[in-house]
Amino acid sequence: MQWDGELNWLSQLSGDKELEVQGSIPDKEKINLTKDVAERILETSLVNSVREDKVVWEEERNGCYSVKSGYKLAMRHIIGSDKYHEVGNWNGIWKAQAPHKARHLLWRLCRGCLPTRSRLLERRVECTLICPVCDEEIEDELHIFFRCAVARDSWCAAGLSSVLHNVAYQQTNAMDRIFAVCSNESSDIVGRVAMLLWWEKPALDCVKCNVDVAFVSGSGRTSVGLCFRDSSGQFMAGMTQWQQTVISSVEGEA
Ligand SMILES: [Zn+2]
Numbered sequence: 001m002q003w004d005g006e007l008n009w010l011s012q013l014s015g016d017k018e019l020e021v022q023g024s025i026p027d028k029e030k031i032n033l034t035k036d037v038a039e040r041i042l043e044t045s046l047v048n049s050v051r052e053d054k055v056v057w058e059e060e061r062n063g064c065y066s067v068k069s070g071y072k073l074a075m076r077h078i079i080g081s082d083k084y085h086e087v088g089n090w091n092g093i094w095k096a097q098a099p100h101k102a103r104h105l106l107w108r109l110c111r112g113c114l115p116t117r118s119r120l121l122e123r124r125v126e127c128t129l130i131c132p133v134c135d136e137e138i139e140d141e142l143h144i145f146f147r148c149a150v151a152r153d154s155w156c157a158a159g160l161s162s163v164l165h166n167v168a169y170q171q172t173n174a175m176d177r178i179f180a181v182c183s184n185e186s187s188d189i190v191g192r193v194a195m196l197l198w199w200e201k202p203a204l205d206c207v208k209c210n211v212d213v214a215f216v217s218g219s220g221r222t223s224v225g226l227c228f229r230d231s232s233g234q235f236m237a238g239m240t241q242w243q244q245t246v247i248s249s250v251e252g253e254a
Contacts, residue, residue: 086111088175092182097191102198109141109197110175116140133232141174145197150234157227157238158196158212163189204231220244 033041059069093106108114117129117139131139133150145151146164155164163169168184171177182190192212202208210227223242229235 086175088179089182092179092187092190093194095187095190096182096194097187098194098198102191102194105198106178106194109145110178112141112175114141116144142172142177145174146177153235154196154199154227154229157225157235158192158210159225159240160189160192160196163193199229202229202231206231207236 056063057065057069059073060066088110090107090110093103093110096103096106105114112119117127117131119140120127121129129138131137131143131148133144134148137143137147143151146155152164155161163181163185169177169180171180178193181193185193199210208229210229212225214223214225215221221242221244223240225238225240227235227238
């Protein structure tokens with residue numbers, strides 16, 4: 001285990017020395033040095049640019065603490081070895097070509113912390129279990145994102161039905177399905193899946209149209225997909241089209 005902190009010498013220089021790190025370090029982590037070694041360390045002059053000791057956070061090049069590096073350290077030393085660690089293709093989620101909000105949704109889904117009705121009931125929130133969209137089955141992650149009739153229509157409208165129905169992705173829980181998709185599909189496809197799952201309903205009496213444009217490199221083709229859904233998330237209409245020209249994604253989506 002590494003630590004950072006100011007180094008202090010114990011005041012008495014007779015006999016063996018202890019190098020002590022400020023803070024609450026267990027005795028067994030103190031470093032015992034012989035008098036000879038301790039004196040040689042004390043005689044070592046500091047480089048000119050260093051005038052006094054200061055606290056340095058080793059995990060960052062600039063020596064300053066950041067939540068990101070603190071989190072990484074925690075993952076390495078604490079979570080990496082305890083019961084909360086979930087084995088899975090987490091990198092596949094973060095490499096997805098999608099906005100962070102969409103990748104974050106995938107992460108929350110795989111960590112089991114989305115407030116589906118079945119999760120809420122597990123945490124003793126009083127609610128009915130039935131999916132409010134289809135009013136037929138229990139609302140859990142697998143149902144709301146993969147099995148509900150509205151979800152299936154959305155996968156098809158987004159041009160992702162081959163991913164939804166791929167026999168390699170029929171695991172019994174949503175987390176394993178997402179990890180399987182991350183491991184077998186390109187970051188572009190994982191990104192499109194993330195955006196599909198993240199989708200937000202439009203305001204009441206409004207219709208939302210999502211547009212996506214794609215290019216097949218070398219083919220000179222540009223393809224366009226559109227999907228219209230109402231304020232309940234119900235699929236209304238969709239279309240796909242391609243043209244023999246290559247335009248920029250900004251022009252295409254405009
Ligand atoms: Zn449903």
